[in-house]
Structure formats: C-alpha cells, structure tokens
Amino acid sequence: MSRDNVYKPDTATVTDIQLEAGGGRPIRTMTFQVDDPAERKKFLHKPGQFIIISYFGTGESVFAISSLPNEDGIIQVSAMKVGNVTGRLHALAVGDKVGVRGPYGKDFPVDEWKGKNLVFIGAGIGISPVRAVYQYVLTPEQRKNYGDVTLIYGARTPADLAFKDEFKEMDTRDDLNLWLCIDWKFGPKGPIEGNAHTDWPAINMSAPGDTVIPEGVNKFTAFVPQLVEVVKPKPENAIVVTCGPPIAIKFITQALAKLGWSPDQVYTTLENRMKCGIGKCGRCNVGDNYVCKDGPVFTQKEISEMFDDQ
Ligand SMILES: Cc1cc2nc3c(=O)[nH]c(=O)nc-3n(C[C@H](O)[C@H](O)[C@H](O)COP(=O)(O)OP(=O)(O)OC[C@H]3O[C@@H](n4cnc5c(N)ncnc54)[C@H](O)[C@@H]3O)c2cc1C
Numbered sequence: 124m125s126r127d128n129v130y131k132p133d134t135a136t137v138t139d140i141q142l143e144a145g146g147g148r149p150i151r152t153m154t155f156q157v158d159d160p161a162e163r164k165k166f167l168h169k170p171g172q173f174i175i176i177s178y179f180g181t182g183e184s185v186f187a188i189s190s191l192p193n194e195d196g197i198i199q200v201s202a203m204k205v206g207n208v209t210g211r212l213h214a215l216a217v218g219d220k221v222g223v224r225g226p227y228g229k230d231f232p233v234d235e236w237k238g239k240n241l242v243f244i245g246a247g248i249g250i251s252p253v254r255a256v257y258q259y260v261l262t263p264e265q266r267k268n269y270g271d272v273t274l275i276y277g278a279r280t281p282a283d284l285a286f287k288d289e290f291k292e293m294d295t296r297d298d299l300n301l302w303l304c305i306d307w308k309f310g311p312k313g314p315i316e317g318n319a320h321t322d323w324p325a326i327n328m329s330a331p332g333d334t335v336i337p338e339g340v341n342k343f344t345a346f347v348p349q350l351v352e353v354v355k356p357k358p359e360n361a362i363v364v365t366c367g368p369p370i371a372i373k374f375i376t377q378a379l380a381k382l383g384w385s386p387d388q389v390y391t392t393l394e395n396r397m398k399c400g401i402g403k404c405g406r407c408n409v410g411d412n413y414v415c416k417d418g419p420v421f422t423q424k425e426i427s428e429m430f431d432d433q
C-alpha cells in the first residue's frame with residue numbers, strides 16, 4: 124500500500140471481542156489484525172502509544188493500544204461506548220472490517236525504569252493505557268528487570284470493573300501487589316458512607332491513611348485516591364503510572380504528594396481531542412506542545428509546566 128497519504132488507514136479485521144464492563148457506558152475489548160501481511164510490522168508499537176481506528180462512513184477515534192507489542196499486526200483496544208464512533212465499534216462482530224492508522228505518540232520510558240519499583244494506578248477506562256505497561260512489565264522476559272510491582276485499580280460499580288477474569292488470575296501472582304476498589308454509592312448530596320459491595324470492606328473516608336488493613340484483604344469500597352492513601356506506596360526508587368478521568372488524576376496526584384512523591388516520578392497520559400494524530404492539524408495542542416506527537420505520555424511535572432505556560 125502506498126504511504127503517500129499519511130491519513131490513509133490500513134484495513135484490519137476483528138478477530139475477538141470481549142465485554143469487559145456493562146452499565147450505562149459499557150467497555151469492550153476488541154482485537155484486530157491488520158489484513159495485509161506486508162504492512163503488519165509497521166504496527167509494532169511501544170507501551171503507551173495510541174492508534175486511530177476508523178469505522179468506515181462514520182469517522183475516526185483515538186485509543187490507547189492495550190495489547191503487547193508484536194509484529195503480527197495484532198492490535199487490542201478497550202473502548203468505552205460514549206458516542207458515534209465508539210457506538211459503531213460496539214456493534215462490530217468478529218470478521219468485520221475497520222481502518223487503522225498508527226501507532227502514534229510517545230511511549231512510556233520503560234527501559235529507563237529498569238531496577239525501580241513500579242506502581243500502576245488506574246481509574247475507570249483509564250486502566251487501558253496503564254494495562255499496556257503493566258502487561259509488558261509482567262511478562263516473564265521483563266518481570267526480572269523491575270523491583271516491586273503494585274497495581275491499584277477502581278471503578279464506579281462492580282459492573283464497571285474491567286478485565287475481571289484477568290484480575291482474578293493476577294490476584295494469584297506472588298510477584299504483584301494487587302489492590303481493587305469500588306466507589307461509594309452516590310446519593311443526591313454526594314457519596315453515602317456505606318458499603319456498595321457487600322464483600323468489600325469500606326475505607327474510612329475522612330482518614331483513609333489510618334485504615335487498618337485486615338489480614339489478606341486487598342479489595343475495598345473506596346475511591347481510588349483513598350485506596351492509594353491506604354496502600355501507601357513508597358516513593359524511594361520508584362515510578363507511578365496513572366491514568367483515568369481528570370478529576371481522579373487530580374486527587375490521585377494529591378494523595379501521592381501527601382506520601383512524598385514528586386511530580387517528575389508520576390507519569391500519565393493526556394486525552395485531548397485529536398484529529399490527525401501526527402502534529403499537523405493543531406487540534407490537540409497545549410501551548411507549544413502537541414499532545415499527539417510530544418505525548419500523550421507526560422510526567423505530572425511536564426503537565427504542570429505546560430499549563431503554567433498558558
Ligand atoms: C490518546 C488518547 C487515548 C484514548 N484512549 C482511549 C481508550 O483506550 N479507550 C476509550 O474508550 N477511549 C479512549 N480515548 C477517548 C476516545 O478517543 C473517545 O472517547 C472517542 O474518540 C469518542 O468517539 P465517539 O465518536 O464515540 O464520540 P463523539 O460522538 O465524538 O463524542 C461523544 C462524547 O464523548 C466525548 N469525547 C469525545 N472524544 C473525547 C476524548 N478524546 N476525550 C474525552 N471525551 C471525549 C465528547 O465530548 C462527547 O461528550 C482516548 C483518547 C485519546 C486522545
């Protein structure tokens with residue numbers, strides 16, 4: 124296929140579909156394989172990069188690639204159904220065709236992190252870009268290169284928790300500290316103190332850091348930032364990767380700051396609206412930074428500097 128037109132997608136076929144979470148905004152994990160074997164190698168990505176998927180006749184959307192890097196043109200994304208394109212993607216069946224272009228963007232500097240302890244924190248669909256990195260780090264080839272690995276993930280309701288089967292399996296690993304939570308129930312005046320999930324003990328909302336963790340319990344009713352205060356990940360020789368809705372990231376960052384983490388240890392991804400994905404259209408920029416080209420991976424320090432310059 125000619126590469127003269129950089130916006131021209133390759134075609135790919137849906138090979139697998141999994142419903143990860145139900146509820147009002149369901150999440151599906153879809154696996155695609157690029158059709159032309161000669162083009163597959165160029166889709167070899169690095170953890171943190173994104174792909175642009177087109178539903179022909181409707182439009183394009185941007186997704187974090189959550190599969191492991193491979194030269195077989197296999198691309199996995201987890202998409203939340205929020206609008207036109209994601210609505211169409213949720214109606215796909217195995218064997219259907221989409222367009223794919225990419226991979227684009229800066230990746231997480233996983234090689235620089237070798238020898239460090241890693242803490243992954245995901246909230247809601249924000250687990251998707253985080254998953255690309257923890258899956259990579261947890262492979263038998265890579266795991267030995269890193270210190271302790273901690274994974275903290277939460278969603279609004281039990282139905283919104285994605286990758287349930289995967290987490291069940293990960294819970295049995297002895298080289299991973301896994302912590303899960305479900306949000307408090309919400310009433311008209313905000314969160315209601317009480318247990319939204321009968322089996323998962325509640326964390327004291329006003330002083331989460333004082334919570335005594337019962338022996339063997341790693342699942343709670345709490346917001347993700349509170350769970351971070353309970354788990355108390357240590358900042359020495361360590362890196363955090365966190366993604367989620369901006370409000371969650373704001374409070375996760377505050378919780379980490381209380382625990383002594385500095386903004387240059389905390390990596391996240393920005394999800395500004397995008398069009399071209401390659402630094403040409405100016406849709407995604409923050410000041411001089413094009414999120415599609417200079418990101419989407421940034422440290423919290425870089426993000427603060429970008430927004431301070433506005
Ligand atoms: C780098 C990057 C990685 C992303 N990774 C994922 C992912 O792994 N999984 C996933 O489900 N989504 C991801 N997104 C968001 C995804 O691109 C949008 O949800 C999607 O484009 C919406 O398309 P749509 O046509 O269905 O919605 P539209 O019909 O265009 O819009 C429906 C609603 O979604 C909102 N919306 C649209 N685009 C975005 C956006 N980029 N960010 C926030 N709100 C938006 C609109 O404001 C509107 O309220 C990512 C976005 C970026 C930039």
Ligand code: FES
Nearest residue numbers: 398400404405415
């Ligand atoms: S999306 Fe076009 S410049 Fe970033």
